[in-house]
Amino acid sequence: MTTERARALLAEHPLIDGHNDLPFELRRLVSYDLGRYDVGVRQDRTHTDLVRLAEGGVGGQFWSVFTEAGPDGERAVAETLEQIDAVHALVARYPDRLALATTADEVEKAQASGRIASLIGAEGGHSIGSSLGVLRMLFALGVRYMTLTHNFNVPWADSATDDERIGGLDDFGRSVVREMNRIGMLADLSHVSPGTMRDTLATTSAPVIFSHSSARALCDHPRNVPDDVLAQLPANGGLCMVTFVPAFVSQEVCDWEAGLRDDLERRGFDIRISAEDPADEKRTVAEYAAHTPLPVATIAQVADHVEHVRDVAGAAHVGIGGDFDGCDPMPAGLGDVSCYPALIAELIGRGWSDADLAALTRGNVLRVLRGAEATAAAT
Numbered sequence: 001m002t003t004e005r006a007r008a009l010l011a012e013h014p015l016i017d018g019h020n021d022l023p024f025e026l027r028r029l030v031s032y033d034l035g036r037y038d039v040g041v042r043q044d045r046t047h048t049d050l051v052r053l054a055e056g057g058v059g060g061q062f063w064s065v066f067t068e069a070g071p072d073g074e075r076a077v078a079e080t081l082e083q084i085d086a087v088h089a090l091v092a093r094y095p096d097r098l099a100l101a102t103t104a105d106e107v108e109k110a111q112a113s114g115r116i117a118s119l120i121g122a123e124g125g126h127s128i129g130s131s132l133g134v135l136r137m138l139f140a141l142g143v144r145y146m147t148l149t150h151n152f153n154v155p156w157a158d159s160a161t162d163d164e165r166i167g168g169l170d171d172f173g174r175s176v177v178r179e180m181n182r183i184g185m186l187a188d189l190s191h192v193s194p195g196t197m198r199d200t201l202a203t204t205s206a207p208v209i210f211s212h213s214s215a216r217a218l219c220d221h222p223r224n225v226p227d228d229v230l231a232q233l234p235a236n237g238g239l240c241m242v243t244f245v246p247a248f249v250s251q252e253v254c255d256w257e258a259g260l261r262d263d264l265e266r267r268g269f270d271i272r273i274s275a276e277d278p279a280d281e282k283r284t285v286a287e288y289a290a291h292t293p294l295p296v297a298t299i300a301q302v303a304d305h306v307e308h309v310r311d312v313a314g315a316a317h318v319g320i321g322g323d324f325d326g327c328d329p330m331p332a333g334l335g336d337v338s339c340y341p342a343l344i345a346e347l348i349g350r351g352w353s354d355a356d357l358a359a360l361t362r363g364n365v366l367r368v369l370r371g372a373e374a375t376a377a378a379t
Contacts, residue, residue: 006344007057013358014059014111015340016365018241018321019121019190019212021064022048023086025325032086034093047324050097052338053116059362060107060117062145062211063087064326069126069150077134080127084120084141091118102142104369121188121211124150125157130172132179144369145186145209148173148196158193160222168195174203181206184376186368189213190223190243190321197229201236206375207368208236212243212321214305215312221247221254230309233317239368240313241321242305244334246297249305253295263288297331303346306360315356319364 022039025046030036039049053061065083069076091098099110101117110117120141125148128134138146148169149159156173158166169177177200180187187204189197190213200208216224225240233240246253267284309318324330324337333342344357352360 002345002348003341005348006341009344009348009354009357010057010341010361013362015057015320015361016060016062016107016117016119017058017324017337017340018062018209018319018365019064019123019243019326020048020061020322020324020337021066021326022046022324023063023083023090024066026086026090027083032082032089034089039090040094040097047328047330047336049337050094050116052336054097055338056336056340057344057361058116058337058340059111060101060119060365062119062121062321063090064121064123064211065127065143066123066150067127069124069152076124076126077129077131080122080138081141084138084143087118087120088142100142102144103373104366107366107369119144121145121147123147123188124191125154125176126150126152128176130155132176135176135179135185136183139183139185143185144372145188145211146180147188147190147211148176148192148200150191157196159196160191160193162193164193164195166195168193168197168199169203174199177203178205180204181372181375182379184372186372189225189229193222194226194229197225198232201229201232201238204236205379206237207371208233208238209319209368210238210240210321212241212245212323212326214242214245214248214302215240215308217312218301218305218308219247219249219251219254223248225309227312230312230317233313237368237371239317239319239364240309241319241365242302242309244297244302244322244324244330245327246295246329246331247327249301249331250295250297253297256292256295259292260285260288294329299331299333299342299346302331302334302343303350306343306347307350310356315359316364316367318360320360 067079099115107117
């Protein structure tokens, strides 16, 4: 019964997910050749295809345009442009099922036409090469949020998974945030250090988002959001989109990953970037897992994070950012994009109202988009 109710709710309030790495997977698998990997049919090498998105009740997706970068960020701008081109090509290939969306109204128009709204988020401030001009051009190409850092610091902001250098944002970093406010691009605080989170909240005049992060109080991973930051979201109007990444939702998986990271680093790998020899790294991971089995994260643990964000920040400030095709494996029962109804059913079983579920799946994202648009219009 709860699953039927979950599907009915998603039919009325289709989910807008904050983060999906399919474009990067299409680069890795087929060098963006959509003729070689048809996401219009059910596939088995990715978490995502259009069939399963429909089954999952997805009505809007922020496609991550992501390029890996070491500390120097070499080629980041060009590769980000290639990722944006891939999203545009994806939408053009399936015009009956996807629609490019750059505003909240366009998201709602896509839903009314029975298509999935395709939004774009740039994952990592290295994508702009420390140039406000590049930032503005990414916006012109449809990018509506930028994650201020990825796994490494950028010259103007500290990352959650790098050594603290600035303590948050420097003067140029604050100018990036102000320019994002001016043009209507959301500042995404997933991946950034707590200092960068706090400095951004002190600088911004528009809502912020966490496109794919969970609660640090429940899982002590540096990618998660501390309670004092969550508590600032109501005043800011922002949104924490809870992710499904097992190491971010399960303390047991987080501890397992820390042990793996230590083992890999002893062997010369850095898990923040792709290995020069992926097969060698994969063998090393398999050896570690053979003597230290990987714990399994659960839907219940994801729901715990959703509820914690709601309890600290309020029901108007929580969303979902699964990070499908960004890690593997996913929690049991959340193996691909068709599985969102299972999470909604879990929350229904915990007593969530239809109004709060509608806000979680869709309403909160639309409000934040409109907040960024209103800030830009008033600037």
